[in-house]
Amino acid sequence: GAGVSQSPSNKVTEKGKDVELRCDPISGHTALYWYRQSLGQGLEFLIYFQGNSAPDKSGLPSDRFSAERTGGSVSTLTIQRTQQEDSAVYLCASSSEDLSTDTQYFGPGTRLTVL
Amino acid sequence: KQEVTQIPAALSVPEGENLVLNCSFTDSAIYNLQWFRQDPGKGLTSLLLIQSSQREQTSGRLNASLDKSSGRSTLYIAASQPGDSATYLCAVRGSYIPTFGRGTSLIVHP
Numbered sequence: 001g002a003g004v005s006q007s008p009s010n011k012v013t014e015k016g017k018d019v020e021l022r023c024d025p026i027s028g029h030t031a032l033y034w035y036r037q038s039l040g041q042g043l044e045f046l047i048y049f050q051g052n053s054a055p056d057k058s059g060l061p062s063d064r065f066s067a068e069r070t071g072g073s074v075s076t077l078t079i080q081r082t083q084q085e086d087s088a089v090y091l092c093a094s095s096s097e098d099l100s101t102d103t104q105y106f107g108p109g110t111r112l113t114v115l
Numbered sequence: 116k117q118e119v120t121q122i123p124a125a126l127s128v129p130e131g132e133n134l135v136l137n138c139s140f141t142d143s144a145i146y147n148l149q150w151f152r153q154d155p156g157k158g159l160t161s162l163l164l165i166q167s168s169q170r171e172q173t174s175g176r177l178n179a180s181l182d183k184s185s186g187r188s189t190l191y192i193a194a195s196q197p198g199d200s201a202t203y204l205c206a207v208r209g210s211y212i213p214t215f216g217r218g219t220s221l222i223v224h225p
Contacts, residue, residue: 004158031211042217043204050211059212091158100146100166104206104213106158 025094
């Protein structure tokens, strides 16, 4: 595709429910990132995938959060037993492997609201 | 640990002014620095990327400079327009995980 896409664009859920957020990166991009942006806050790194390497999960805030990337392309971020503090915009970005020259391309985000 | 600071946090100017947004970082061992724009309710759009070996990049009315030794970057916006209203973020990449500043919220009023 032409850019990074995310779905759904908005998700409203009840506290305690599980949610899945999807990211389709730019074709050919080996690196994929998930970030969280809370109201008035900066971008919080969550998880990083690079090719077939083990993901860097160091940013995940709790064991309720998990993510996978199938076939080196589409990624799903899962939040189990959602809490109100999980309400935020979840952003996905992809880039090529060259750290010096690569640009991060962001998707439009998924706005999650936990009631 | 890399820390990125953006000053000012918010800025409101009349149309036509030339602007300077500042980004400072604590660790000069970086691969690149990137400036993004974020419109309300949207994702981030890349504006300019400056590699560590470069001093500046230009795109239209935008010019970004990088001084690694002092840990500073500036984004210069010439002849500002209401359509430039957005939040501007800088991101420093010293490893595969970039560090973002909290942004400068810009309003350009007619």
